[in-house]
Amino acid sequence: MGIPIYLHASWFIIFxxxxxxxxxxxxxxxxxxSPAQHxxxxxxxxxxxxxxxxxxxxxxxxxxxxxxxxxxxxxxFVFGGLARISxxxxxxxxxxxIAIAGPLSSVFLAGCFWLVARYFHGNDMVHAAAVWLWxxxxxxxxxxxxxxxxxxxxxxxxxxxxxxxxxxxxxxKIASTAGKIFAYMMIIFGVxxxxxxxxxxxxxxxxIGWFLLSAAQESFMQVAMRNTLTDVxxxxxxxxxxxxxxxxxxxxxxxxxxxxxxxxxHIVSGPVRPVGLITLHAxxxxxxxxxxxxxxxxxxxxxxxxxxxxxxxxxxxxxxRMQSQDINQMPVISEGDIVGMIARDTILRMLQxxxxxxxxxxx
Numbered sequence: 001m002g003i004p005i006y007l008h009a010s011w012f013i014i015f016x017x018x019x020x021x022x023x024x025x026x027x028x029x030x031x032x033x034s035p036a037q038h039x040x041x042x043x044x045x046x047x048x049x050x051x052x053x054x055x056x057x058x059x060x061x062x063x064x065x066x067x068x069x070x071x072x073x074x075x076x077f078v079f080g081g082l083a084r085i086s087x088x089x090x091x092x093x094x095x096x097x098i099a100i101a102g103p104l105s106s107v108f109l110a111g112c113f114w115l116v117a118r119y120f121h122g123n124d125m126v127h128a129a130a131v132w133l134w135x136x137x138x139x140x141x142x143x144x145x146x147x148x149x150x151x152x153x154x155x156x157x158x159x160x161x162x163x164x165x166x167x168x169x170x171x172x173k174i175a176s177t178a179g180k181i182f183a184y185m186m187i188i189f190g191v192x193x194x195x196x197x198x199x200x201x202x203x204x205x206x207x208i209g210w211f212l213l214s215a216a217q218e219s220f221m222q223v224a225m226r227n228t229l230t231d232v233x234x235x236x237x238x239x240x241x242x243x244x245x246x247x248x249x250x251x252x253x254x255x256x257x258x259x260x261x262x263x264x265x266h267i268v269s270g271p272v273r274p275v276g277l278i279t280l281h282a283x284x285x286x287x288x289x290x291x292x293x294x295x296x297x298x299x300x301x302x303x304x305x306x307x308x309x310x311x312x313x314x315x316x317x318x319x320x321r322m323q324s325q326d327i328n329q330m331p332v333i334s335e336g337d338i339v340g341m342i343a344r345d346t347i348l349r350m351l352q353x354x355x356x357x358x359x360x361x362x363x
Contacts, residue, residue: 003061005054008077019046026128037125045129050076052109052137056144057081059105060152063098064089079211080140088168088223089159096159102152106141110134148179150215172223179216183209226316228354229347234318235311237347238332238340244269245296247276251283252291258283265329267338268300274338276300277331308333309342319347 023042026033033041053076060083061071070086089095113134117127144152154175161171190206243263245254247270258264258280268276278300286294308331309318322330322344332340 001058001061001065003058003071003083004073006073006075008075010078011050011076014078015046015050018049019043022046022132025132030124030128033125041125041129045132048129048133049136050081052106052133052140053081055109056102056105056140057083059101060085060098063101067094067098069094069098079208092159092163092171094159095162096156099152099155099159103141103144106137106144110137110141113137146182147175148182148212148216149175150179150219151182151212154179154216169223169227172220176216176220179219180213183213183216185209186212224355225319225351228351229314229316229319232315232350233311234309234313234315234332234342235340237315237350238309238311238342239346240340242267242331242338242341244274245278247295247297247300249296250292251286251294251296251299254278254283254296255280255291265341267331268296274303276302277306306331308338310334311339315347315350318342319344319351322347 019039019042021042022045023038026038026041027035030038054074057074061074064071064083064085067089069089072084072086074081074083085098089098111134113130117130117134120126120130145156147153147157149155149158149172157178158171158175161174162168165171186209187206188209190202190204190209193202193205195202243261243266245257245266245268247268249257254266257266264280266278267274268278276297278296282299282301283291283296286299307321307325307327309321311332311334318330322328327344329341329343331338332342
């Protein structure tokens with residue numbers, strides 16, 4: 001389907017643990033098999049399980065692409081799989097159909113493996129693997145149908161709430177709240193299991209609950225950020241006070257300038273126009289004893305390599321780029337000229353202020 005599939009480093013941990021668990025299960029159930037058979041079937045069954053997870057995520061992706069929503073990638077990690085859909089659906093129907101596709105695909109696979117387990121008796125190893133696979137796919141479908149964001153059931157709930165209320169943000173808040181309630185229940189149940197002797201199962205359950213709680217909070221915050229900054233552009237938040245230094249300034253002089261003004265990012269000017277950008281971090285990469293004899297031009301970032309924003313670019317997009325690239329300040333460029341500077345702190349302060357005002361307005 002042209003969708004890249006990645007393996008997160010944490011996936012290798014869960015693959016090993018599931019394989020080990022299956023090997024132990026098959027050893028206890030089939031004592032007449034050899035150790036090599038136990039390990040081989042454990043590995044093969046694990047591969048089929050994660051192939052099932054990929055099929056689940058591809059089902060989401062296929063429906064999303066049907067609605068012309070781009071799918072960036074699919075990643076397998078410690079908690080299963082994640083399809084990165086590039087934007088939110090346009091309406092409640094799309095949300096519901098994209099979300100329901102995953103659990104339906106897992107039910108379909110459970111049915112296929114059940115048929116193999118029910119009617120194929122020629123090989124005990126095939127039968128044992130098929131029994132486990134139909135059961136785990138059914139568990140995967142049921143677990144994902146729990147009405148708590150960001151599980152599929154939470155997205156289904158959001159689609160239903162969106163259709164009823166006509167308000168995407170309110171629907172997200174409902175689904176996110178349900179997700180947090182379910183996550184707290186898992187954490188409490190996990191702690192109870194641990195206190196009653198099942199340390200491994202209890203801690204794992206609590207850890208999954210903690211992950212779902214964080215994901216539910218983050219998912220709602222992303223929607224809140226998008227709606228809060230929807231009408232804000234880089235030009236609205238940039239400052240026209242552009243700190244500049246000349247390219248022949250030494251690093252020692254530049255450090256003194258930073259200490260004097262507190263500015264940690266400067267545009268480097270040439271004879272006619274700016275030629276680059278210098279930061280305190282870049283200056284400090286040079287050994288202290290060489291500061292006096294090294295110009296900032298030697299360590300500056302050339303203009304053609306600078307991460308920049310345009311005046312009309314949405315502030316949310318600028319913030320996301322700054323966070324992903326770990327940039328604190330970014331020049332705003334229009335028609336080849338630097339017209340301002342925008343700082344990550346400025347965007348975050350605007351976001352915090354608007355979120356607070358929105359919360360007060362709801363009260």
